[in-house]
Amino acid sequence: MTSFQRKTGLGKGLSALLDDSDAVNPPKNGVNPVSEAKHETHNNSIGLINISDVETNPYQPRTEFDQVALNELAESIKVQGLIQPITVRKHTGSKYQLISGERRLRASKLAGLKQIPAYVRTADDQQMLEMALIENIQRENLNAIEVALSFQRMLDECNLKQEQLGERVGKNRTTVTNYLRLLKLPPAIQISIRDQKISMGHARALINVDQADKQLFIHDEIIEKGLSVRKVEELVRSINSIQLKPKQSRQSPGVSFEYQKLQRDLASKFATKVKLKVGENGKGAIEIPFVSEDDLSRILELLDW
Template sequence: MAKEKKRALGRGLSALLSESGEKANSVKDTGAKELVGNIIEIPIERIIPNPNQPRTHFDPKALQELAHSIKELGVIQPITVRKVGDNFELISGERRFRASQLNGLERIPAFVRLADDREMLEMALVENIQREDLDAIEIALTYQRLIDEVDLTQEEMSQRVGKDRSTVTNYLRLLKLDPIVQTGIRDGMISMGHGRALISVEDIDKQLEIYEQIIRKSLSVRQTEQLIKSHKNPSKPKEKAVLPNEFKKSQKEWTDRLDTKVEIVRSNNGKGKVILNFNSDADFQRIKDLLK
């Protein structure tokens, strides 16, 4: 069943490539039209891994699961390659390529592209961003590579990847975080929302302190934002007003005269109150009669 599916996806290399097609390495070469845009089955031994592969880590368990799927159903989605001399350099689909190698496949369906190194890197990076299983830091690093190595502006990049410019900017800002915090995002310890909140904390020691609190207390993004706000604008403790001596003297005199605790509370601006304490209804009536 798997072999039938694979045959349906692509024609053999020899069926498409004439002698001129084998030598086509640019769109101007003879045979390029017959080669580019077709899905062909390429011998895996003729495929060279992409040296500019933006992804460096491949989960072994996920690769094994993909290899099992390919064994049962074949390579459903072709990889994309660039013609380089007599071989083909991988542009995108390295997981499918590696999983096919694990299965011991001899051929794999592929789209053929003719592109220079800059175009190849851009295609690989943009294709990488479209993946759903990338973490926020991987996406941010890929955006940064598009800026640094492909020389794209944020506006051009947003058009390439189909994202709002503000979205691109938010990802790039994550790279300003301390590496420990970035690792926390990559490992799923905190979310991108937590990271965006932490960006506003410029003091690295304080940033790490809050990061540890997020993990220790399992804080939500909203709670994290409130915590950061409290650190930035700590509430100042109110200064306790000192009661002047003349008020202290009156407080003692009234306490002795009324035979009950009398409290005078006074603020620094002169406002205040006198508090008379009583122990029972009878005591209240006694104090009331004395005041008369």
């Protein structure tokens, strides 16, 4: 029986989900180290399974695979064997369902392998989706929109909060928020991000423009004139300075001392000027301005949002 050493490449989030206490060593002399016998680890196992018994992952977040890269991986597998096993769960009968490693599975088929080393895990549908998403986020060169969509799916379908999502994927909350905000941009801009016609830096600048028509105008300028991120940031500031020229603000004349104190307390808490507007009927609004994305993230943290 071949011994297996821990490998840290999975990342904290995926490793925790898999309860992963084993991984494989690189092969020697082109021989894959996984033996025909299965190695029991708790309720899970590691071993060789028939490729024909593996069904694709219905939760796979990635739909496009680079054929050239797949062919290169297939050639490597022919020479070196498959170094990193795929991860599956037991399905019906003798069948398995892929959790992660679709690139490796496809390349192994191209290499002509009949069997493939696999971790056989116990996972329900939600865990399976979460594992597949995290594995893609951590291991693939996803574009920013694919990452954002994966984050959104984890929030919606795995019932996670942003803090939990950040812990799973090893990102801070601000980074997660920045990706999720990309999904609020017009579809044409999202396509340009996906196709790498504009960068994440361009997109982050566009997010700070609150009208879609202005966002699209700047987007077209980026494409046509090849604007740098710095130029776009300057353009956005220029547009916002015109759009947000201060108007003569009117404080409700009937704001009581208690409300004024509350306004001061809120301003102190959020470290920014807070406006408290109260009408005669007792209805009103609280305005908390922010000056940047980081400032907004800071305020959201204080609100525990």
